Amino acid sequence: MRRNIAFISIALCLAVNAAVVATNISFAQDKSVPEKDSLKPASAFQSISDEKQRSVALFEEAGKVIQHPRCVNCHPVGDRPLQDIAMHPHQPPVSRGEAGMGLPGMTCNTCHGAENVKVVGQAETIKSIPGNPNWHLAPIEMAWEGKTLSYICKQIKDPQRNGGKSLDGIIEHMAHDDLVGWGWSPGEGREPVPGTQKAFGELIQAWIQSGAACPS
Amino acid sequence: MVTFKLNGQERSFDGDPETPLLWVLRDFEKLTGTKYGCGIAQCGACTVHMDGTTRRSCITPVSTVDGSEIVTIEGVTGKEADAVRKAWVAIDVPQCGYCQSGQIMSAVSLLQMTPKPTDADIDGAMAGNICRCATYHRIRQAIHDAADILEG
Ligand code: FES
Ligand code: FES
Numbered sequence: 001m002r003r004n005i006a007f008i009s010i011a012l013c014l015a016v017n018a019a020v021v022a023t024n025i026s027f028a029q030d031k032s033v034p035e036k037d038s039l040k041p042a043s044a045f046q047s048i049s050d051e052k053q054r055s056v057a058l059f060e061e062a063g064k065v066i067q068h069p070r071c072v073n074c075h076p077v078g079d080r081p082l083q084d085i086a087m088h089p090h091q092p093p094v095s096r097g098e099a100g101m102g103l104p105g106m107t108c109n110t111c112h113g114a115e116n117v118k119v120v121g122q123a124e125t126i127k128s129i130p131g132n133p134n135w136h137l138a139p140i141e142m143a144w145e146g147k148t149l150s151y152i153c154k155q156i157k158d159p160q161r162n163g164g165k166s167l168d169g170i171i172e173h174m175a176h177d178d179l180v181g182w183g184w185s186p187g188e189g190r191e192p193v194p195g196t197q198k199a200f201g202e203l204i205q206a207w208i209q210s211g212a213a214c215p216s
Numbered sequence: 217m218v219t220f221k222l223n224g225q226e227r228s229f230d231g232d233p234e235t236p237l238l239w240v241l242r243d244f245e246k247l248t249g250t251k252y253g254c255g256i257a258q259c260g261a262c263t264v265h266m267d268g269t270t271r272r273s274c275i276t277p278v279s280t281v282d283g284s285e286i287v288t289i290e291g292v293t294g295k296e297a298d299a300v301r302k303a304w305v306a307i308d309v310p311q312c313g314y315c316q317s318g319q320i321m322s323a324v325s326l327l328q329m330t331p332k333p334t335d336a337d338i339d340g341a342m343a344g345n346i347c348r349c350a351t352y353h354r355i356r357q358a359i360h361d362a363a364d365i366l367e368g
Pocket of ligand 1: 251252253254255256257258259260261262263272273274275
């Protein structure tokens with residue numbers, strides 16, 4: 001009898017665990033089709049004669065990238081990164097830890113290597129594990145999750161909350177940073193952010209050159 | 217040709233550089249203590265140490281371990297590993313055992329960095345190691361016990 005109860009409880013544990021894993025995994029990767037060319041170039045905004053209006057329009061266009069889940073997922077408002085187009089909490093459950101690199105025993109690089117890696121496991125949903133040599137979470141003062149574009153715009157310009165960057169530093173970061181660039185090459189099974197990093201960098205540059213105005 | 221240190225010994229591998237480290241360990245090195253659970257970085261059964269921190273070997277192309285130091289459950293040594301072994305045996309942590317080498321590699325790594333972990337530290341380090349038999353309560357207890365052993 002005792003054996004039976006033990007057996008049933010094992011079976012139950014297995015079923016519960018399997019269900020938990022299956023639910024999490026089934027949400028773990030995007031299904032939507034890449035929309036590569038949907039970022040307008042900076043030149044498309046030249047016709048707006050009012051400089052402030054042009055600046056706002058440029059930032060709103062750049063916002064298609066900034067507010068894309070691929071970027072926001074690693075700019076969470078809490079300590080746990082998000083995953084997938086649906087922006088659900090990261091599975092397995094991980095936490096930002098020191099310098100956004102994870103916790104002792106479960107740092108980001110426990111799974112995320114220098115490059116995206118195709119998985120060997122048979123999974124409908126997870127086709128690759130994303131990677132970059134500098135894989136980490138954005139500091140909490142750079143949280144974008146749930147913020148309006150207007151808020152994010154002021155936040156990006158504020159040296160207190162942008163890692164002490166000047167306006168030129170922001171252009172450099174957006175246009176050339178390798179981890180930012182990962183958003184356009186996120187690996188198999190993931191929708192990239194729209195456009196190209198070059199076009200995005202040009203939008204940011206044109207936004208700053210037109211006075212870096214923020215949407216209201 | 218990929219060359220790396222495995223449990224203290226120089227090893228090399230000249231097959232497909234994309235071969236997962238887990239395959240190299242189990243099929244070529246015949247070190248079968250490290251387990252395959254999911255192949256998608258979701259279960260932790262394949263955990264090894266790479267250059268002193270935990271690494272999921274199922275999603276680690278062998279090309280990326282060139283020049284690195286890999287430690288598996290067969291080769292893990294030191295005072296933290298000794299304490300974990302003692303604590304694990306004392307309260308019979310494993311049930312079926314399948315997940316346990318991964319659990320132990322994560323636990324040893326945690327103790328190497330955080331000798332006296334809190335429950336929150338344990339949750340943080342062990343969250344990616346799934347146990348189908350749900351031995352979580354004993355794993356937590358044994359990590360605390362191992363920390364006590366380390367303290368002396
Ligand atoms: S087998 Fe590597 S994490 Fe599951
Ligand atoms: S002891 Fe059976 S899976 Fe953990």
